[in-house]
Amino acid sequence: xxxxxxxxxxxxxxxxxxxxxxxASIGPLPARSVAVLAECNRDRARPAMWPLERINTVLTEAxxxxxxxxxxxxxxxxxxxxxxxxxxxxxxxxPLKSGDIVLTFDREFPANIYPWLRLADRGxxxxxxxxxxxxxxxxxxxxxxxxxxxxxxxAVSLTQFSNGYTVDLHTLSRATRDAEKWLVVDAIQxxxxxxxxxxKTPVDFLACGAQKWLLSPWGTGFLYxxxxxxxxxxxxxxxxxxxxxxDDYTNLTSYDPRLWPDARRFELLTFPVQDVxxxxxxxxxxxxxxxxxxAQHTRALHQPIIDWxxxxxxxxxxxxxxxxxxxxxxxxxxxxxxxxxxxQAAGVHCSHxxxxxxxxxxxxxxxxxxxxxARLLDVDPx
Numbered sequence: 001x002x003x004x005x006x007x008x009x010x011x012x013x014x015x016x017x018x019x020x021x022x023x024a025s026i027g028p029l030p031a032r033s034v035a036v037l038a039e040c041n042r043d044r045a046r047p048a049m050w051p052l053e054r055i056n057t058v059l060t061e062a063x064x065x066x067x068x069x070x071x072x073x074x075x076x077x078x079x080x081x082x083x084x085x086x087x088x089x090x091x092x093x094x095p096l097k098s099g100d101i102v103l104t105f106d107r108e109f110p111a112n113i114y115p116w117l118r119l120a121d122r123g124x125x126x127x128x129x130x131x132x133x134x135x136x137x138x139x140x141x142x143x144x145x146x147x148x149x150x151x152x153x154x155a156v157s158l159t160q161f162s163n164g165y166t167v168d169l170h171t172l173s174r175a176t177r178d179a180e181k182w183l184v185v186d187a188i189q190x191x192x193x194x195x196x197x198x199x200k201t202p203v204d205f206l207a208c209g210a211q212k213w214l215l216s217p218w219g220t221g222f223l224y225x226x227x228x229x230x231x232x233x234x235x236x237x238x239x240x241x242x243x244x245x246x247d248d249y250t251n252l253t254s255y256d257p258r259l260w261p262d263a264r265r266f267e268l269l270t271f272p273v274q275d276v277x278x279x280x281x282x283x284x285x286x287x288x289x290x291x292x293x294x295a296q297h298t299r300a301l302h303q304p305i306i307d308w309x310x311x312x313x314x315x316x317x318x319x320x321x322x323x324x325x326x327x328x329x330x331x332x333x334x335x336x337x338x339x340x341x342x343x344q345a346a347g348v349h350c351s352h353x354x355x356x357x358x359x360x361x362x363x364x365x366x367x368x369x370x371x372x373x374a375r376l377l378d379v380d381p382x
């Protein structure tokens with residue numbers, strides 16, 4: 001893949017806005033997605049341009065493309081407006097009862113904490129496993145806690161938002177399968193920047209908003225529901241299109257009581273079809289480039305910053321190797337907040353998270369971007 005050409009053809013809008021290293025917050029829309037969005041909005045002014053067949057084609061394609069991202073079946077994909085909605089659906093669909101425990105890690109992103117805390121009304125406890133001395137998820141302790149028969153579910157981020165730590169999903173999947181515990185994954189910081197395969201590493205639910213690494217509009221995303229659960233679990237809240245027969249607009253008042261036997265039973269809303277169409281364009285680009293290629297490219301871009309940290313005595317607060325990700329967090333010597341402010345003033349778009357500066361390059365970044373950041377940090381040490 002020629003990433004330089006990709007940058008010119010799909011992301012030239014970034015050239016006039018400094019150095020963008022903030023995909024873990026908001027991913028930019030590729031040119032093809034902007035074009036699709038504009039076309040859809042133009043046609044929305046003429047509703048006759050949006051017959052039901054066109055709408056359903058967009059939604060069907062979205063489920064298919066999302067399934068390809070994680071090697072699932074399209075029938076296991078429910079379209080969602082964000083990660084939080086997907087996690088709430090999982091939390092309330094699972095048959096958890098008083099005395100049950102849900103395990104998670106401390107310092108998880110709040111979207112993966114509050115839905116489970118709300119289950120306290122049912123007597124369900126959320127247990128947060130303390131992080132290690134490095135500030136990373138204590139996977140060993142979580143595995144120890146799986147032996148407790150009161151533990152019924154595990155809810156974790158595949159990649160942590162604050163430091164890029166990626167859990168060993170293969171081992172966790174095997175352990176939860178063996179222990180007959182449910183596994184719910186917040187994957188918004190993972191899908192798009194590292195390979196995910198739910199056939200090789202089975203999970204029960206996987207929620208992913210598309211506005212970050214998937215370079216899609218706000219209000220788009222998906223929820224994966226393991227095929228067997230699609231008929232075993234029922235949604236707490238139901239949309240009218242969650243029921244069989246709802247695709248027959250000539251007979252909507254038949255009120256068929258059967259839920260769809262696939263993940264559509266968990267879909268709730270009238271979709272922003274124009275945004276979903278743009279998401280489809282973005283997902284198509286990511287699949288064409290290849291997530292393996294994106295993973296290799298983004299990790300290679302870390303090296304100039306790592307070299308700078310070695311020279312300056314700064315601390316890299318992200319893991320390397322298999323626990324790493326496209327996210328690279330640094331803690332310069334001195335005032336971190338002041339260092340972040342100076343980078344922002346120099347046109348470097350990044351984030352300040354949990355005491356570190358978070359850099360999150362994507363396919364559109366090149367070595368010139370990160371070398372420039374390293375030079376800024378060298379010239380103006382913090």
